[in-house]
Structures are given as C-alpha cells and as structure tokens.
Amino acid sequence: MAKDLLVTLEDQPGEGARLGEALGNAGVNIEGLCATMEGGTGTVHILVEDVAGARAALDGAGIAVQAETDVIVTPVLPEPDVDTPGRFGAMARALADAGINITLVYVASRNRVVLATSDNQRATQLLQSMM
Structure with a gap:
C-alpha cells in the first residue's frame, strides 16, 4: 500500500x-x-x-x-480519468456532501489522484462507486 x-x-x-x-x-x-x-x-x-x-x-x-x-490513490483507469475537466471537482463535491474533509491532495504519476481525508475508509468506498 x-x-x-x-x-x-x-x-x-x-x-x-x-x-x-x-x-x-x-x-x-x-x-x-x-x-x-x-x-x-x-x-x-x-x-x-x-x-x-x-x-x-x-x-x-x-x-x-x-x-x-495513509492515502487513497485512485486506480489507473482508461476512462474516465482524472485528466478531464471537472473530474476533481466531482470527486471533491462527493466527499464534501458526505461530510468528508480533504486534508491532502496532489496528482501522481500515471494520472492518479492522491488524497488523504478525515475518513479514508468512507472516502475510498465513495470514490470507488464513482469509478
């Protein structure tokens, strides 16, 4: 991990x-x-x-x-990827609506987003449902 x-x-x-x-x-x-x-x-x-x-x-x-x-690293996906206008905004909105705070974020190699949140377990589940 x-x-x-x-x-x-x-x-x-x-x-x-x-x-x-x-x-x-x-x-x-x-x-x-x-x-x-x-x-x-x-x-x-x-x-x-x-x-x-x-x-x-x-x-x-x-x-x-x-x-x-401990961070969440989005998987490498062909589509939809994070290199799309609005993609991070959608991810951040979903987390915000669930009451989850983002404490760290940056983009990593192979077009992945790295996130640390106030609740990584719930955030992972939420983000996986979006992929």
Whole structure:
C-alpha cells in the first residue's frame, strides 16, 4: 500500500537531487511528488510503495521523515480519468456532501489522484462507486 511521506528540505540547489538520488540509489520509485517552497524551506510530499526502503534511504541521506500518512490513490483507469475537466471537482463535491474533509491532495504519476481525508475508509468506498 502506497503512503505519503512528508519531509522538509532547504530551499537551495541540489536538495531535490539529494532526495531523488537517495531514493533512486535504493531502488525506491517515486510514485508521486508535491513540493512547495516558503521562507527558505521546502515542504515535500512523496508517494512511495516501499515505505521501509524509502525511510532507510532518506535517513541515510540525512533527510528526516516528519510524517507518514495513509492515502487513497485512485486506480489507473482508461476512462474516465482524472485528466478531464471537472473530474476533481466531482470527486471533491462527493466527499464534501458526505461530510468528508480533504486534508491532502496532489496528482501522481500515471494520472492518479492522491488524497488523504478525515475518513479514508468512507472516502475510498465513495470514490470507488464513482469509478
């Protein structure tokens, strides 16, 4: 099961390379990634299947994992896919109407949406009924 790992990096050249090389050298694939820079630091979310391998690789590179989050990853589908106008809005509306709050969202490789919610179990059931 894929998980989102949260790390913080300095906002300077080479930090992304350090993270990517550490994971790549350990054979850990980055399934999805979201990074924002503010105030000299970067908040980075990394979607990985091999959580233990990623943690070990990042630790070896001096990058501390600050949080590990269970996430929902939409399946790879031929149609309808998330790369369609309004698709995310429909997903978000369905969750909102069910009283489920989205706490994290980004798009991952192979046209998938990564979500963390206030109730991942109910959200998974709801989203599966939409696919």
